Amino acid sequence: MNLTVLYFAALREEKGISTETLTKISPMSISELFFLLFKRAPKGIRFALNQRYVEGASALSDGDEVAFLPPLGGG
Amino acid sequence: MSLYRLQRHPIDLEEIHTAISHPEAGAVLLFLGETRNNFEGRRVLSLEYEAYEEMALSEFLLIGTEIKRRWPDVRCAMIHRLGTVPVGETSVVVAVSAAHRKNAYLASRFGIDALKANAPIWKKEIFDNGEQWKANSL
Numbered sequence: 001m002n003l004t005v006l007y008f009a010a011l012r013e014e015k016g017i018s019t020e021t022l023t024k025i026s027p028m029s030i031s032e033l034f035f036l037l038f039k040r041a042p043k044g045i046r047f048a049l050n051q052r053y054v055e056g057a058s059a060l061s062d063g064d065e066v067a068f069l070p071p072l073g074g075g
Numbered sequence: 076m077s078l079y080r081l082q083r084h085p086i087d088l089e090e091i092h093t094a095i096s097h098p099e100a101g102a103v104l105l106f107l108g109e110t111r112n113n114f115e116g117r118r119v120l121s122l123e124y125e126a127y128e129e130m131a132l133s134e135f136l137l138i139g140t141e142i143k144r145r146w147p148d149v150r151c152a153m154i155h156r157l158g159t160v161p162v163g164e165t166s167v168v169v170a171v172s173a174a175h176r177k178n179a180y181l182a183s184r185f186g187i188d189a190l191k192a193n194a195p196i197w198k199k200e201i202f203d204n205g206e207q208w209k210a211n212s213l
Binding site: 006008009010012048051052053067069070071072073074075 | 126133167196199
């Protein structure tokens, strides 16, 4: 499946990009995708699928917009 | 004007006040979050905000819908700055109007707490000798 992945704040700086398109990804959960991309557990990270919060165990679907959200600082 | 928005220029408080005031509302509260000049003794020069913009706006709407459900007489607005915000300026406004002050205070507190907990917005503090992403304490 194909996915659009968005990175913000510290994760954006770590990756050096704010968005990328991934292709030919096998079925997996959103937390497994984090592990694949960052090689570590998603400690303190929240997950969003298509602009809604989801649990780490949520399965990804073709065409999803995936976002990894580091600890928030709004206000 | 939209009552829920993100913007890169200073926030006009009178415009927001006008937008949420109405003849049945006897109480209006504007909560202003302002940029502090220090963190643990280090001097902060400015702050930089970024957001997952579409999702932040949809979270603002969800919070506004929940406020309306809990306190039907309340009108509210949420505006957040993005980009560089100099020290001492307003970075966020949660504005509410209600028939009486009780619901205005409840809705105001709920609104800013929910925004800080759930709106995907990030803040970087710029010091004279470095910078760091600053997470909210909830």
